[in-house]
Amino acid sequence: MLEIKNLVKRYGHSEPVLKGLDLKVEGNSVVSIVGASGAGKSTMLRCINRLVEPTSGSITLNGVELVHLKGAELRLARRKIGMVFQGFNLLDRLTVMENVLAGRLGYVNLFQAISRRYPQEDIDRAFHLMERVGIAHYANKRADELSGGERQRVGVVRALMQEPDVLLADEPTASLDPRTSEQIMVLLQSLASELSLPVLINIHNVAQAKTYTERIVGLRHGKMIFDGEPAAFNKDALDEIYGGIEAPDGDITAEPAASETTHDAH
Amino acid sequence: MVDHAEQLADRVWQRFDRKERLIRYAVLLATLMLVVWALSDIDIFWPWVWDAPNQISGLAARMWPPSPAGFANIVSALLETVHIATLATFLTIFLALPVAYIAAQNTTPNRACLWLGRFILVSSRSVNTIIWALLFVAIFGPGVLAGILAIVFRSIGFIGKLMGEAIEEIDRRPVEAMEATGASKAKVIAYAIVPQVMPAFFAIVILRWDINIRESTVLGLVGAGGIGVILQGAIDTFAWPTVATILLAIIVLVLIGEALTSVLRRKVL
Incomplete structure (x- = not known):
């Protein structure tokens, strides 16, 4: 269970980016976080695994307080938090397998890491997961030879290799074409239930958020102004979150063509 | 339309204005002065410089042919x-x-x-x-x-x-x-x-x-x-x-x- 209490983040002396957020995520629910650019979505996610230092507040994962961890304790906590990035953040010059195994860096020792002597069960798990998302045949290809959607699958598998207790996805589909981004959303949704893993997804695409997640959290200017089921996320909520700005996807009632893409991931 | 064309023809275009030109001449002058100062300040024994071609041919003659010894x-x-x-x-x-x-x-x-x-x-x-x-x-x-x-x-x-x-x-x-x-x-x-x-x-x-x-x-x-x-x-x-x-x-x-x-x-x- 992930619980955020009164989270505040301020860069320097400017106005806080996050102004006292509270959020509780339990079980294997998929939560999408929507909001305009600069609303604090990315900052919130990065506060959880401390890529960004929170100014104050509390974040607990399965009872462990994350905000004040240092050094080795922080690394131990981080390996239980998987993260998927907008730009994939792969090690381009290394192979797909090396990228995937990098998810185990928190578990193996330095010698194993440098000499690539990972335990056999890690390698088995890597092949299993790569098989699951359909990239196993790329194991020995360089990561930069793959297409965008395939690269993001590598990113997802790398995060899952950590055997995480929670998965964070920061705009995982924003660099992908519409069809590929649907596939990645389907993948995240189904993996969450298969591995009974809570997933937090920052997303711009409101239509996708409504289709693939079971709970929507709306941020505006660092405050949570919506928290509820996709069905409750109506035009008013959208206007409130984007401040009457034209919604990024036009008509929010338009559902993406989910039916055909659902099959690809299975 | 004719008027307009004449107007265009009369326009004067200069790459640099008066101030820019002055600056450029000043920089040129300063550079020349620096070179003249350097040349007059260092001691070059000019007869040796004029003698250099002789020395070069002399040295070349002594060097030729390269010795395979050693x-x-x-x-x-x-x-x-x-x-x-x-x-x-x-x-x-x-x-x-x-x-x-x-x-x-x-x-x-x-x-x-x-x-x-x-x-x-x-x-x-x-x-x-x-x-x-x-x-x-x-x-x-x-x-x-x-x-x-x-x-x-x-x-x-x-x-x-x-x-x-x-x-x-x-x-x-x-x-x-x-x-x-x-x-x-x-x-x-x-x-x-x-x-x-x-x-x-x-x-x-x-x-x-x-x-x-x-x-x-x-x-x-x-x-x-x-x-x-x-x-x-x-x-x-x-x-x-x-x-x-x-x-x-x-x-x-x-x-x-x-x-x-x-x-x-x-x-x-």
């Missing part, structure tokens, strides 16, 4: 020169990489390390190899060791600075991703930084090896080993045909080094 000596001295360059480059790698690491803005542990790293790089680069060689000949006595250390100390600045810049130019996002997996600092370096700077590393080391071969040919002039030692000896004994052979041998060596490194560099990049 060719085996020259070859082994050349090999020694290459060995100095290779060993020095190899040793430099181990000393320069830690310095590059602390001298790069994005990897340095703290500000004190950053300035220490930059100080090492600047002091290494601001002292010429020959000066380093003079220093080490004074410490270790004449010989190959002084030559190797001289080249090492000059190369640390070169490889360290360029590698530091390569580290500063890496994509930060993979670093962030590795930190997010719970990897330690050393593992983040091994996975996210090292692969990104590998191509630059090989290119820089090969380039420096090439430069070091050239630099080690002159080390012997101050007694620090290599081909320069026998070149100095030949000049001191007025053995001009031997001098000619040595100079030709150096040119051939540098050309071979140049060809070899350009092939290697193409393989790496």
